Amino acid sequence: MASVKIGVDVGGTFTDLVLEKSAAGADGRTVFVHKVPSTPADQSIGVVNGILAICAHAGVDPADVDLVVHGTTVATNITIEQNGAEVGMLTTRGFRDLLHIARHKRPHNFSLHFDVPWQSNPLVKRRNRLPITERIMPPDGRVETPIDLDEVRASARQLKANGVEAVIVCFLFSFLNDAHEKAALEIVREEMPDAFVSGSSEVANVIREFERFSTTAMNAYVGPRTARYLNNLESRLKREGMDAELRIMQSNGGIGTVATCSERPVTILMSGPAGGVIGGRWAGAMSDVDNVITIDIGGTSADIGVIADGQIRIMNPRDTVVASHPVLAPMLDLDTIGAGGGSIAFRDDGGLFRVGPRSAGASPGPACYGNGGTEPTVTDAHVVLGRLDPERFLGGDMSIDPELARKAVQEKIATPFGMTLEQAALGIVTIVNSNMALAIRSNSVARGFDPRRFSLMPFGGAGPLHGVALAEAVSAKDVIVPPAPGITAAMGLLATRMAYEFTRSTPTLLNGPAPSDFALANATLAELTALAAERLSADGIDPAQHQFERVAECRYQGQGFELRAPLDGTLSAEIADDVVATFHGVHERDYGYRFDDAIVEIVTLRVIGFAEVAPLQWPELADAASADISGALLYTRPTTFDDGKTVTTPRYDRDKLFAGHVVPGPAIIIQHNSTTLVPPGYTARVTKSSNIIIAREG
Structure with missing residues (x-):
């Protein structure tokens, strides 16, 4: 009997999908990939549209889909946009201001002008933090002062009158004895049946009261909207005739149910980037490579992870901070920086040449999109340098205007800095590569990992354009471009x-x-x-x-x-x-x-x-009939590389390259979801697993 699984990863610009259809027999697996525009106002619309589109593409009845695994940025976006729920808090008398005081740690040690986010943008406003008479004592959790349940009931009614959407109960030393929290939670749920309610011993049953309280507050802050989104998505799928199991990618790299992730949305704050690291490990394993540095470059950001000996690292609890608030939820060890195809290049107030972190996003997007954007971006720079061909952008599904890219780079960068157009475009690419290389080194060298032992794996729509330059900058041993770079994060959802x-x-x-x-x-x-x-x-x-x-x-x-x-x-x-x-x-x-x-x-x-869930199996490539790659040649065009030289460069169709083919640089390998740059002096080798390995000649 056939089995159909779909992975859906939502990005700021595009929603990426992968569908695996398997039938009886070892050779009965077929994989389809697809991209649709994201719908930031309601991600579920783009997700459902994408699922229906890829089902049509694969010839699958939506009712036959067995499993949908979803990576979402809903919870993350709430923290970035600061539009979470109004939260109420019951806490031990005398500790009402603990979330305000925190640990008296200055965000910037040597600055007199800084913001303290947990005070200027508190997860729980002071008027909604109410003290309760009770006290548990260490080290054995004995009850020093019994809980005053009448106070709890009165406080719950006050919070209800205040119109709060979510309530948290955070008592001192509840990780030693949670009896008081449980008693208070029971009353709050009785008085406020429609509220999102959670206790610190349910969310983070660990030592350190500030971090435990902050984690619980974050859970409630993102909880109502996240739960509504997940339940709405599940309902939309059912209305489309799909009875598939819906699973959500969690920050720790595992997948959970809608019910579990709705109850503890703090576990999916890094749901979006997690799929990419999992996908990187999966693609590396296909080529028997255990040491991989992944860099997922999308339109707005670049996510960097290190996989050592095939093991994905979990972040140290002291570093698990989301929107400047500590969150004691297990998260994959990732660094995210504002560098992507949509990163804007500009001259700052001090006259310096900068790129990012400000992004053109999905709307208006890079200037070349023709949607009203006038700021030059990294994508525009690649267009100017001849690395992105207008008629082949997104496989021809999206048209771009190179003249708009040239105009933006000329007016905003080349003219102000007294550069030629090509120098300005190269400057944009060089600066963004430098920013990403610094982040890679901080996540590898600074953590005790030698990049010379690692392969660099670039993916995301923009990743393979930057892969070789980044590998050179950090001295990685080679570059591995996965089979469908623009969809790798979605593939990770089916490989966890x-x-x-x-x-x-x-x-x-x-x-x-x-x-x-x-x-x-x-x-x-x-x-x-x-x-x-x-x-x-x-x-x-x-x-x-x-x-x-x-x-x-x-x-x-x-x-x-x-x-x-x-x-x-x-x-x-x-x-x-x-x-x-x-x-x-x-x-x-x-x-x-x-x-x-x-x-x-x-x-x-x-x-x-x-x-364990049966991982995605990408079909092996057929062996090349000969070393001749002329059958994959599309055309040749002038292309400018990082050394400033412009050379006539052949374009190859990745779908027509087979196992054993070797593509000498300079070359550009084009596929629907990404473009791979092979500079002069490098060769790209196509493997049986469909990976492309790029290394220096000789």
């Missing part, structure tokens, strides 16, 4: 697993003169494992398919933050020694030093429950 994470702070000394009894830690692990199994079972996953990964977040005793170390099974003296040894190694890699004689403690235990 279902996964849920559960955490609890359980301080445990692993070594030293008086190591802890491991009974409490093992009891926590057992309880978290049971919670993960319960969630997977609720999603219809057979218990035989349940898998569990256990992680200890450790630090040297007295340190401020933790690093992750895998924990194999339950804790014992032998396992504790393994965790300590692993932690020393991770600490040395991240910080450059280690203290082998220091006491190591676990602060937080984490259990990831997951179930």
